[in-house]
Amino acid sequence: MNSPILLTGASQRVGLALAQALAEAGHTVISASRRQPPAHPNIQHFEADLCRADDRQALIDYLQRHCQSLRGVIHNASLWLDDSLENLDTLFRLHVEAPYHLNLALGELLGNAGKADIIHICDETSSRGSQSHIAYAATKAALQNMVLSFAQKYAPNVRVNGILPGLLMFKPDGDEAYRQHTLQKALLQFEPGAQPLIEAVLFLLESPYSTGTFVTINGGRHLKNRMT
Ligand SMILES: NC(=O)C1=CN([C@@H]2O[C@H](COP(=O)(O)OP(=O)(O)OC[C@H]3O[C@@H](n4cnc5c(N)ncnc54)[C@H](OP(=O)(O)O)[C@@H]3O)[C@@H](O)[C@H]2O)C=CC1
Ligand SMILES: Nc1nc2c(c(=O)[nH]1)N=C([C@H](O)[C@@H](O)CO)CN2
Numbered sequence: 001m002n003s004p005i006l007l008t009g010a011s012q013r014v015g016l017a018l019a020q021a022l023a024e025a026g027h028t029v030i031s032a033s034r035r036q037p038p039a040h041p042n043i044q045h046f047e048a049d050l051c052r053a054d055d056r057q058a059l060i061d062y063l064q065r066h067c068q069s070l071r072g073v074i075h076n077a078s079l080w081l082d083d084s085l086e087n088l089d090t091l092f093r094l095h096v097e098a099p100y101h102l103n104l105a106l107g108e109l110l111g112n113a114g115k116a117d118i119i120h121i122c123d124e125t126s127s128r129g130s131q132s133h134i135a136y137a138a139t140k141a142a143l144q145n146m147v148l149s150f151a152q153k154y155a156p157n158v159r160v161n162g163i164l165p166g167l168l169m170f171k172p173d174g175d176e177a178y179r180q181h182t183l184q185k186a187l188l189q190f191e192p193g194a195q196p197l198i199e200a201v202l203f204l205l206e207s208p209y210s211t212g213t214f215v216t217i218n219g220g221r222h223l224k225n226r227m228t
Pocket of ligand 2: 077123166169170171182
């Protein structure tokens with residue numbers, strides 16, 4: 001078996017599409033989330049609530065027992081929660097504590113692969129903040145900052161990069177007024193789906209001279225003047 005890629009949050013939507021694309025590209029994917037993704041011969045699932053340190057440790061122990069190396073770790077698991085103290089704690093555990101814990105614990109397995117990548121799925125909102133999702137934006141900003149630290153810590157054997165999406169995929173229950181309001185925020189006014197993120201991941205996995213960097217896929221949102 002080739003060195004697997006650990007992908008968190010692959011049970012639905014963007015993460016699921018990414019897992020399937022990586023599997024179709026010949027990678028072995030180990031998916032970690034609370035729910036199992038649809039079956040695929042190249043996708044193995046490890047049930048884990050990544051907000052829980054004991055679940056993360058069980059995942060680490062499993063990987064250290066069954067893998068000699070890891071080709072990559074992609075931190076995609078996330079929740080888009082409204083603001084509250086409880087949600088800040090949850091989002092810190094998921095967006096900051098879990099990637100920090102897993103990156104520290106899996107550094108040796110990544111180093112054993114000869115060529116390995118860590119990819120943090122961040123959010124370009126972090127550069128502006130968000131009045132409606134303060135905890136989400138702040139914890140994604142921490143996730144973004146950790147790209148810089150882990151890139152220095154793990155060079156040259158492991159590359160560490162981030163992806164900064166704007167809109168990818170609306171929630172299925174979103175109303176039309178919200179959809180139009182969001183689309184208007186970018187220069188490229190369409191809902192792109194998972195494909196731009198999949199292409200960014202595939203680029204980073206094969207980019208020998210990129211580390212500590214970010215791929216922005218936001219439809220030019222940073223240039224569009226708008227009322228926040
Ligand atoms: N959709 C968009 O427009 C945008 C998305 N992004 C980012 O892109 C990534 C994918 O987005 P999207 O597909 O919409 O995300 P979703 O919110 O639809 O899915 C998130 C995934 O994370 C997993 N997850 C949530 N909580 C936990 C937990 N406690 N433990 C383990 N896994 C967990 C979920 O699995 P389960 O519930 O089974 O545990 C699910 O598979 C995310 O990082 C998101 O922040 C950034 C900008 C825009
Ligand atoms: N974990 C998630 N993060 C984000 C989501 C989501 O559904 N799950 N959605 C968005 C929005 O699409 C936003 O980009 C515009 O409405 C952001 N992050």
